[in-house]
Amino acid sequence: MVNRRDVLKALLGGSLLSAFVKEAEAKKGVPVIKRVRYSSTEERTRIVLDCTGKVEKSDIKTKLKGEVLWITVKNVRANHLVRKLKSPLVSKAEVIPINRRLVRVKILLKAPHKFKVFALRSCRGKPFRIVVDVLPDFVVTECEVRKQVKRVVVIDPGHGGKDPGAVWPINSYHPKIREKDITLAIALRVRRILKEHPNIEVIMTRTRDVYVPLLKRAEIAAKSCADAFVSIHADSMPNFPDWSGVTVFKASPRLFAKAQLVAKKVAQKVRLCNDVMCWSISPLLINMATTVTFVESARLAEAIVESLKAHVNDELVNGIRDMRRNILVLKTPGRPAVLIESGFLTNPKDRRRLIQSWYQEEVARGIARGIVKYFESLNTVAYVKE
């Protein structure tokens, strides 16, 4: 068998071969982008470029052009890589080699969002990484003082489309009862009742059986300059089948303290690699600085609970609880938000009631009347959408 290398040597001749070797050695010094990974949550999409060596910060330039984020990296090599993302923020990431020392990374966003680019040195078996964090950017409209007094409320029927919410029977593929249908039925009734009030404008996060991501719901709330945000649910408590009735949850400072704590823990974890950290970790904390009007949320919750007690059987109303779960829709900055559990599918009585129109109407009347009472309690200076 003929040795391939010998053939190659014969073909290329000595000098040409040594030129090849030299170039290969030179290339060794230039790090290579080996892989594109990503992770995605409602609140952040992280794209990670695994590199074979260190990339200088000064060699990385970023530019956001509309919905395309361009990252130009000097002194690095790569093969052409394309990664389609399942993310609410980003649709595609593409690594485009320009020449042997220049690579462009094209990140296609679904809308112009905030972003941060930083790097992590290789640490604990992980390679050097260029990290791109894409964070949702709510376009908050400047809310102007209204000429005539009009209040805006966002009604958010929980779940929808591919997300049925809680179901009965539990774990069934063809459930008889689905939370998404109950929440929509109640929400549409609330809208109908509020339409009797010319000074109240209702904005729905959905009016049909469609899937609306949490992020989109929060965006609707942020963009509408709403005076209140009301999310309607009917969940399950499999371990507590006795739990029944309507519960109103308000955003609590504790919820936010928890979110902050999680962010700090993440930061600390990264800081364990402190000496190997290159640039900054602050992007992790950016999104946590959301403020919410806790006092107003409590007042809205009180008004709704009072009114529910009048419209629904007194004993069925559990009162107000602090929201402990990390619910994104309650983190809408600057406007009071509540989440109403209109009942539990795991409780036989609730289950029977929740699908009946008389009960849905009672709950809807309670919610609507509570919103009206809350609005009436506000002073007369109101804010418009645009």
Ligand SMILES: [Zn+2]
């Ligand atoms: Zn739910």
